[in-house]
Amino acid sequence: MKPAQSAYPAYLILALGLLVLAWSTVLGSSLPVKLGDLGGLHKTNKITATWLSNSHQPEEGSFSLQDMRQLTQYNLRDYDLAYAMEASTSAAYQKNQSPVQVLGVNDRYDQFHQINLRSGCFLTFEQENQQVAVINEDLAQALFRNCNVVGLEIELYGRKLKIVGVAGNDRSLIGTLTDKGYGTVYIPAKVLLELEADSRITLLEVETKDAGTTGRNTAVLETALASIGQDPANYKIIDYSVAVLLMEQENLLRNFVAATVAMVMLFDLLRRKIMDIYHFCRLRLRDKYWSEMIKGDAVRLMLGMAEILALVAVILLLWKLIRFSLYIPPENIPNELIDVSFWADLIKKGIQTRMQSAGYAAPLGEIQFNILNTIQNWNLFLNIFLGWPLFLLGLYQIKLLKEKLLKVELFCVVFMLAALSLGTALLWIIKMPPVTETGEMLLVFSSIFLAVVKRTGDTPAETWAFL
Template structure:
């Protein structure tokens, strides 16, 4: 049997691989999380997230009095919402044709303000105007143009819908980003005047309303304005799914704040460990010196050492305060989700029932494009936060623990973390460009991740080194 000291050393590559995976998840989570609220704003057109929407919760194919009429829209725009931009839409599906070519299409009957509330990237021509509300005109997306005409320069040509000719006045760019791909229904989109579609589709009705908001806060004023307007035209707000996109953006941003808080909390714990070690070291030094000297003699002889130690302690405290200022935030919870008493079983039962009923009511209907995109962004946000907490940090700590067991040098681990964090940052930025999401790199967020990684490595590997030297 070979002596123990002749056994081959374990390879450190698996440990560094796990460490690298953890750093990659943490970096990617930070980049993606910061870009999601910006993407939500981009998808909102001119008004970005300064809008509130109401979507009918009934079935599109069942005539109901709870949907809007053109008369309702005129009344809202002339009276209750006369000071607000307003858009509405009615959805249907049919086949679009040009000569012998046919292709299924989603038809959206909209008013002239619709493009101010949705991202419609016009490649040619213009969007529908108020003067064209009685005309058979259409805006089609470039995928449908390519399918029917094998060409995207089709402004001025005609397509056939419901057996009628519609003149093409604009071509909208297709969304090939990650969000566009995930929300793609597999067929093209045609925008025509809402009045024309209501005439052609006997069972169609206006089921979507978007209104400009003027309050970016969390007071509920936007919802109050819209519910009052709905009541004024004889509609029950309970029949509509109302989304304030200001609050939707705020709630999405809270995912980033929670992620930053976790990174900052890790940094705070490591800073506290360093502070405690420094205070203990200073206390031990003073006790040793005071065995043979008085305070006055110790201060006189070791003034430089004492001042340097105190400066380090004050610096650590200052950094802790700075980190706390950077990560602290007020958690926002929608008022309708807060009971008067925490121990109120009926409130929580009703809250769950309302959530289930809302999902069931809208389960058979196709949500409007903006709502579908919001749902996808929220799903990505939730998974991103989950992976950050339950995959990124555990992998990083596991890799660091393995490198510590293998006796890796602190400098080597720190250099590896530095190089790989920069590489992951570059790779993550490139991936965001590939999936057509504008990278938003928050300096504070990146510094939190970097500092928590370095401080953890410094504390854990440093403790091992100090333990071996004692």
């Protein structure tokens, strides 16, 4: 299987293309699942409202405990909700000190976030007024040099709090990219409001009951905000049900590209098969009648028609697998495509939003989502504009070298399987959920197989002769 020396560059380009295609396939499927894992019990069935800290009314723009009680008892009484505020200070134990991020939260916060407790328990409703804390492993190691610290006390703002739980660190790629380099402490929101006079409740998270794209989730939250006298324009609202749909849609686009490559090859094979039968019939009809040709060459004609029907069936099956309804946020769709004022207003709104968000400190969940979304965008871009061009360029170079079809097929199959195994192993290493989508794998394999046949094989008959 070792190619000739002159063929090494072509096989290297081909291998790089296959590597990008394999990696983008396994990574793309993993990212939406990881986003769901980071969302705790509710996964992506949640919507968040984060206060834009530089709003025109800074104090009135944040939430109060009274607001949270009103929402829980009235407007959002049928919904699970969490809220949080953030502060920075130093934590101490005896002579040891360490900078920490302090999160004042309610007892439902762990239902919306991935908090893997190593020991103890998370904050409960009964502890709303108690001096208790949950710390993470980093802080436990910094202050106590071990993680068996449940029942001990740490000092925050000159007050001692009892440790009731220790949270494990996220060792995944996302956890590493969002690591602040210092520990985290979770305490009851009411306690943090007493300890830090300038702290404000800035994050509200609500479970969603509509997984579609109707906007119902956003309407429910905006109505709730208005009921407590808050302007929704002063908050950054993210519906994670829609966010994960858009992320998964990029996987569907990637599959669409792979299947399109396969369908182009299949249409070409179909055209060639039809032309073969056409020329065969013309040749026979020079000296035979239709009835004589059908009677004498019935088997060959039946086999040819069976091949055509099989190709049509495969094309229809591929189309059924890849078709989907493209979702575009309604606010980005004009009533008329040629509507200068709409696009001008859209650009103006974008500029105003960026100006309003200047200095905006996104919460951890939003930062994680932004990182995952950025990785997914780059993953799709590299798949379309690097993976496929490299693969097709490698095939073109191999065709010029007149390499044997069977040799190229074996190389692609073996290297693709190795690349998929390597990609899966890499996901395990970076602590990302390895997700195997059989349909996606088959689409990529079929596209690669057909592209190799088309680029390096001369005719369908010769292709099957090799196999």
